[in-house]
Amino acid sequence: MIAAFLWRIFARISGIPVAIEIQRSALSANQINARTQNYHRLGIAVLWIALPSPDLATSKYSPSAWEKWCHATYYGRVYYWDQGQVLKVVHFDPYVIEVPRSTWYEGGSERSAGGYDKRSKRWRAPRLGIPVLISASFHRSHREAWQGGTVVIPECSIYLDRQTKWWK
Template identity: 40%
Template sequence: MEAEVLSGDGDRRADVLVWRPPGQLRIALEVQHTPLNFEQIDRRTRAYMSAGVPVVWLGLIKPEVLAGAEPLAGGLKITRYSVRPWEKWAHAYGMGELWFIDPVGGQFWRGVLHKHMIEVPSSSWYSSGGEEQSAGGYTRSSKRWRNLHVEGPYPPSAIGLKTFTRNTFSSRDFTVPGGRAAGFMVRAPKP
């Protein structure tokens, strides 16, 4: 179901529009399955905000990604997850959470991105002058990969919506606008 949301910057079509009785709060749910850059997701979010409609960004997670994950207390760890730009942005927008839905099973997963560390092995060689040179022997944070920890799965009946006010956040790569935002919450214990 798509619903039109009028905004100052143009029209937005929410994948799902949730609302309470007439005149009350509306929340847009965007199921993102195509690539978006930082500018595109920022522009779309600001359009919803200018219409007074908080938005929740939801990614699709493939069953084969979940099947290859390592068990973790309370969930799964997906190592070397190639995070897309919109996911980095949505993780910051969601105050350190990124929600996914399994399109096959219809279950929700709450995700948190963590640094993925790469080990740079030490090596040594001799220069043309005969002096021993060395490099490496340390770990560094990957620019491409993250470790994605997911908690769940949660059936749709266990998930609720919340609204909150967030401050503007800026990183080296993007800015997340401040204002009224929305997110998912677990309202019942995992079955």
């Protein structure tokens, strides 16, 4: 069992007020949205950081609802603490499952099915970007409210890295 914990840090980085939340607790979407909206009302950019999982080094990973929220909020990126002020940046590509072709006989006729690929609903393929420094690699960005599937993002101010997209 993983103990739930949270670190909240407030800093001014190059004059920008930033709230840094490092956590491994299971937050609800309502809690995440409420905190993010409160930071926005106070004029503070927020940087949500997760603690890394060894599973991120594999070809398939099942992100939590919280990680999916971060992925959407930060335009396809999730930040994981590495050491000091170094963060790993991860994008979740779709994970493709091969449905093998199979053939059988039914009522004297040959039947077949499968032979195609489908996107997994649960799994994603982690793709690492270049590690970033909290003090030098980020800027304040305004994020419009957005909703897609089960993810709802309020209008907010985020602390977003300057790295260009490294995924397709």
